[in-house]
Amino acid sequence: MTAPTSPILDAHVPDGPIWAKWDKHRFDTNLVNPANRRKYDIIVIGTGLAGAGAAAALGELGYNVKAFTYNDSARRAHSIAAQGGINAAKNYPNDNDSIFRLFYDTVKGGDYRSREANVYRLAQVSNAIIDQTVAQGAPYAREYGGLLDNRSFGGAQVARTFYARGQTGQQLLLASYQALARQVGLGRVQVFTRTEMLDVVTKDGRAAGVVVRDLVTGEISSHSAHAVVLATGGYSNVYFLSTNAMNCNATAAWRAYRKGALFANPCFTQIHPTCIPVSDEFQSKLTLMSESLRNDGRIWVPANPDDPRPPNEIPGADRDYYLERQYPTFGNLVPRDVASRAAMRMIEENRGIGPLKNGVYLDFADAIDRLGRETIEERYGNLFEMYQRITDEDPYTVPMRIYPAPHYTMGGLWVDYNLQTTVPGLFAAGEANFSDHGANRLGASALMQGVADGYFVLPATISHYLSDWLNVDPVPTDDPVFVEAEAAVTAKIRRLLDIGGTRSVDHFHRRLGHIMIDYCGMSRSKEGLEKALDEIAALTEEFWRDLKVLGDNESMNQSLERAGRVADFLELADLMVRDALDREESCGGHFRVEHQTEDGEALRDDEHFAFVSAWEWEGEGVAPIRRKEPLTFENVELTQRSYK
Amino acid sequence: MDVRLRVWRQPKGDVTGEFIDYEANDVSPEASFFEMLDQVNEALNHAGEDPIAFDSDCREGICGACGLMINGSPHGPQQGTATCQVHMRKFTDGQLITIEPWRAAAFPVIKDLVVDRSIFDEIIESGGFISANIGSAPDANAVPVPHTAAESAMDAAACIGCGACVAACPNSAANLFTAAKITHLNLLPQGQPERYLRTVAMVETMEEYFGSCTNFGECETACPKNISIDVIAWMNRDFVAAQWKNLLKAGQA
Numbered sequence: 001m002t003a004p005t006s007p008i009l010d011a012h013v014p015d016g017p018i019w020a021k022w023d024k025h026r027f028d029t030n031l032v033n034p035a036n037r038r039k040y041d042i043i044v045i046g047t048g049l050a051g052a053g054a055a056a057a058l059g060e061l062g063y064n065v066k067a068f069t070y071n072d073s074a075r076r077a078h079s080i081a082a083q084g085g086i087n088a089a090k091n092y093p094n095d096n097d098s099i100f101r102l103f104y105d106t107v108k109g110g111d112y113r114s115r116e117a118n119v120y121r122l123a124q125v126s127n128a129i130i131d132q133t134v135a136q137g138a139p140y141a142r143e144y145g146g147l148l149d150n151r152s153f154g155g156a157q158v159a160r161t162f163y164a165r166g167q168t169g170q171q172l173l174l175a176s177y178q179a180l181a182r183q184v185g186l187g188r189v190q191v192f193t194r195t196e197m198l199d200v201v202t203k204d205g206r207a208a209g210v211v212v213r214d215l216v217t218g219e220i221s222s223h224s225a226h227a228v229v230l231a232t233g234g235y236s237n238v239y240f241l242s243t244n245a246m247n248c249n250a251t252a253a254w255r256a257y258r259k260g261a262l263f264a265n266p267c268f269t270q271i272h273p274t275c276i277p278v279s280d281e282f283q284s285k286l287t288l289m290s291e292s293l294r295n296d297g298r299i300w301v302p303a304n305p306d307d308p309r310p311p312n313e314i315p316g317a318d319r320d321y322y323l324e325r326q327y328p329t330f331g332n333l334v335p336r337d338v339a340s341r342a343a344m345r346m347i348e349e350n351r352g353i354g355p356l357k358n359g360v361y362l363d364f365a366d367a368i369d370r371l372g373r374e375t376i377e378e379r380y381g382n383l384f385e386m387y388q389r390i391t392d393e394d395p396y397t398v399p400m401r402i403y404p405a406p407h408y409t410m411g412g413l414w415v416d417y418n419l420q421t422t423v424p425g426l427f428a429a430g431e432a433n434f435s436d437h438g439a440n441r442l443g444a445s446a447l448m449q450g451v452a453d454g455y456f457v458l459p460a461t462i463s464h465y466l467s468d469w470l471n472v473d474p475v476p477t478d479d480p481v482f483v484e485a486e487a488a489v490t491a492k493i494r495r496l497l498d499i500g501g502t503r504s505v506d507h508f509h510r511r512l513g514h515i516m517i518d519y520c521g522m523s524r525s526k527e528g529l530e531k532a533l534d535e536i537a538a539l540t541e542e543f544w545r546d547l548k549v550l551g552d553n554e555s556m557n558q559s560l561e562r563a564g565r566v567a568d569f570l571e572l573a574d575l576m577v578r579d580a581l582d583r584e585e586s587c588g589g590h591f592r593v594e595h596q597t598e599d600g601e602a603l604r605d606d607e608h609f610a611f612v613s614a615w616e617w618e619g620e621g622v623a624p625i626r627r628k629e630p631l632t633f634e635n636v637e638l639t640q641r642s643y644k
Numbered sequence: 645m646d647v648r649l650r651v652w653r654q655p656k657g658d659v660t661g662e663f664i665d666y667e668a669n670d671v672s673p674e675a676s677f678f679e680m681l682d683q684v685n686e687a688l689n690h691a692g693e694d695p696i697a698f699d700s701d702c703r704e705g706i707c708g709a710c711g712l713m714i715n716g717s718p719h720g721p722q723q724g725t726a727t728c729q730v731h732m733r734k735f736t737d738g739q740l741i742t743i744e745p746w747r748a749a750a751f752p753v754i755k756d757l758v759v760d761r762s763i764f765d766e767i768i769e770s771g772g773f774i775s776a777n778i779g780s781a782p783d784a785n786a787v788p789v790p791h792t793a794a795e796s797a798m799d800a801a802a803c804i805g806c807g808a809c810v811a812a813c814p815n816s817a818a819n820l821f822t823a824a825k826i827t828h829l830n831l832l833p834q835g836q837p838e839r840y841l842r843t844v845a846m847v848e849t850m851e852e853y854f855g856s857c858t859n860f861g862e863c864e865t866a867c868p869k870n871i872s873i874d875v876i877a878w879m880n881r882d883f884v885a886a887q888w889k890n891l892l893k894a895g896q897a
Contacts, residue, residue: 053778056778057778060777060778071701071707071709072699072709072760072761072762073708073761073762073764073765073805074765075708075765075768075805076701076702076707076708076709076805077707078701078702078707080702080706080707081702081704081706081707090784092785127784128779128781130784131781131782131783131784132776132778132779132781134781134784134787134834135774135776135780135781135782135834136773136774136776136781136834137773137774137797137828137829137832137834137835139794139795139797139798139801139828139832140794141794142788142789142790142791142794142795143791144791145788146788146789146790146791146794147785147788148784148785164798164801165798167706167798167802169706170706170801170802170804171798171801174801177768178768178772178773178774179773179776179778181765181768181769181772181773182769182773182775184765184769185769185770191765193762193765216754245701245702245703245707246700246701246702246703247701279674280672280674280675282672282675282679282682282683283675283679284676284678284679284682284703285703285704287703287704288704378795382802385724386704386705386729389705389722389725389729389731390676390729390731392731392733455778455779456778456779459778502690504685504686504689504690506682506686507686548689548690550689550692550693550694550695551694555655555656555755556697556754556755556758558695558697559689559695
């Protein structure tokens with residue numbers, strides 16, 4: 001499985017001190033002059049924060065942009081569901097924050113498995129994100145003097161999170177969507193809605209364009225461009241039940257992988273500690289309750305697991321505030337991976353609460369006493385309302401019940417410092433790439449990375465690649481590479497429709513989810529992972545033998561859409577498990593039971609695993625090859641992460 | 645619990661649709677409305693019948709993709725709640741539930757319960773933004789925004805663009821949607837330079853496709869984000885002011 005002699009990946013990180021790298025790199029980057037930009041076509045797949053942001057920014061610069069989304073409007077991308085906030089190193093609260101501290105917290109929070117230079121750049125551009133989105137009209141929370149308010153998130157001891165109630169993602173996505181809409185109105189960007197990318201097309205080793213399916217008519221068509229940007233989000237839906245939207249999928253990234261783009265750290269997934277627990281077997285998705293709630297909410301379980309009293313009648317002395325007890329320094333604001341595993345231990349020790357004993361309490365009684373109900377309403381009103389809708393319980397009077405759920409994937413397409421994949425001309429931005437969060441993402445950093453990549457990084461780096469192709473037309477869409485790709489896409493759709501089995505797509509997806517959460521979820525063992533490999537292979541075989549998709553390709557067919565996505569999830573699941581097996585250490589969200597400290601914390605092995613695993617597709621039925629990007633830490637000292 | 649469903653089925657936009665009755669048995673009262681429909685679709689797929697098509701993505705009431713007319717109410721029986729957050733406990737055992745797509749000329753049916761709302765994008769493209777090129781912004785705290793202005797802007801900006809307001813309106817007017825965006829941007833200091841241009845452009849685009857507002861107020865009741873009809877008054881005020889300013893510019897007032 002591992003090829004120790006394989007070439008080491010070059011991330012093209014610029015020389016020089018960390019604070020000067022981005023500036024130097026921008027100076028060394030070839031430019032495309034404003035009059036020449038209209039000669040370039042760029043395709044952007046996905047219209048979330050990274051995709052809509054990139055499409056808008058590239059349109060503003062003067063490139064011709066085509067943006068694609070499977071949704072009926074660019075405004076519906078799943079960035080919209082991000083709740084709690086966005087980090088920046090503004091240090092407005094005067095609590096000793098800085099670019100270096102944001103960088104340090106992010107590298108440490110990621111358990112030292114991210115690339116220093118990328119993270120530093122992220123921290124550097126973070127402040128411009130706040131400036132830009134305020135100018136675009138994002139209605140952030142304000143103090144009475146009219147200046148911006150901040151709150152705290154996990155893994156930090158400063159308040160650096162900007163927020164718009166519990167709807168920060170919505171307001172930032174709408175800002176990007178509106179910037180994109182402006183470019184559409186000006187004729188610089190074309191948006192294709194209800195259109196799903198089904199393959200990346202390459203010619204002579206570089207990206208030439210994409211094949212897409214119109215989800216209304218079923219028409220398969222090709223689009224060519226000088227460069228292709230994938231901003232298609234993460235793959236948490238491999239678990240079936242996750243906080244992702246129903247249609248979030250890995251198809252674009254997976255197709256790119258099969259066309260030569262390396263896939264990095266697929267086993268680095270984030271199980272978010274505060275979600276509403278599963279209530280029945282028909283459940284279709286899980287709902288997040290923002291990490292920001294841990295600013296004011298306290299997490300506990302009854303000291304006596306058989307305590308018959310309702311939670312609000314259990315006095316403080318009979319409660320175990322286990323996070324405050326185990327991690328006095330960070331308390332309820334430990335990073336997500338730590339909080340999730342602590343909750344998992346409570347359930348495993350049969351100390352869980354709720355009808356299915358599958359949750360822990362998140363309690364606001366103290367905060368309401370201290371701050372008053374009105375303040376809590378202003379801070380979290382929409383989250384409380386969402387909780388009430390789903391559970392029919394009032395969190396102002398009864399503590400919330402929460403449990404961890406798959407939420408975010410740190411792994412993704414491998415990109416260099418320019419956000420370029422190993423396929424020249426193919427770029428990946430936002431959650432779709434792997435670069436900034438290591439083995440665990442800190443809260444309020446996904447929005448930061450999405451906007452940073454789309455608004456500031458990609459528009460600056462893409463010109464270097466484009467400058468070589470001045471006055472060269474994109475590959476025409478009647479070129480054999482496009483004709484063959486369209487034929488392959490059509491054949492796969494035909495194959496899915498022709499199986500004629502007995503089980504629905506959801507049936508297979510649910511079963512895949514069970515395998516993945518049981519063996520490749522919050523804790524992983526060699527034995528379990530090996531079992532998962534076998535079970536995924538058997539499920540894949542059954543999928544292609546017994547799937548039942550009705551209808552045809554020539555009209556809207558939602559089962560067919562899902563079938564294609566699940567076919568790719570099955571393949572991705574296999575790679576995730578291989579990666580989890582290969583990484584014989586625990587770090588961040590990747591917890592191998594064989595590698596833990598005496599108190600059950602993740603135990604890294606820096607000597608052998610301080611690298612990015614980047615997997616290369618070798619063909620159908622052939623084991624992929626793992627390549628390495630060594631991680632060097634010149635500015636942050638590698639230590640055992642401690643939040644005690 | 646068991647419920648009876650009367651669902652609008654229409655294979656394609658240009659084919660006539662009809663109501664078809666289904667039964668959903670053994671539904672958990674804890675299931676969401678869409679989980680109930682997922683269950684029905686599972687059974688239809690098993691029986692070899694085309695599953696019911698409907699739009700649904702985030703299932704937490706924020707993306708705005710979903711929207712069903714349930715027993716004649718947009719998004720169903722619960723005030724301030726998108727279809728995806730309605731749960732079966734809001735219905736009674738044995739109840740007949742009629743499910744239709746949004747009905748509005750500007751939202752043609754694509755299939756079954758799925759409609760085309762792309763005109764909403766066109767309204768935003770005509771002016772629902774602040775022209776601030778990326779990279780050109782001043783420090784975020786350079787312009788203070790009064791707390792109340794920020795909060796009121798946020799109230800309006802909570803719109804999820806689902807189209808329930810149009811579906812609820814006897815005139816199929818899109819005033820609540822359009823006014824919510826205009827109000828969000830026009831309340832902020834950053835939105836002032838384009839305030840009147842924006843208002844005129846968006847109102848004119850809206851009026852090309854949608855009916856006129858006659859202050860029924862159904863939109864406010866139907867809105868899953870409880871957006872107040874006050875925003876329409878704000879929009880009208882700015883629209884009138886914009887006309888006045890245009891006259892001034894033309895030397896006619």
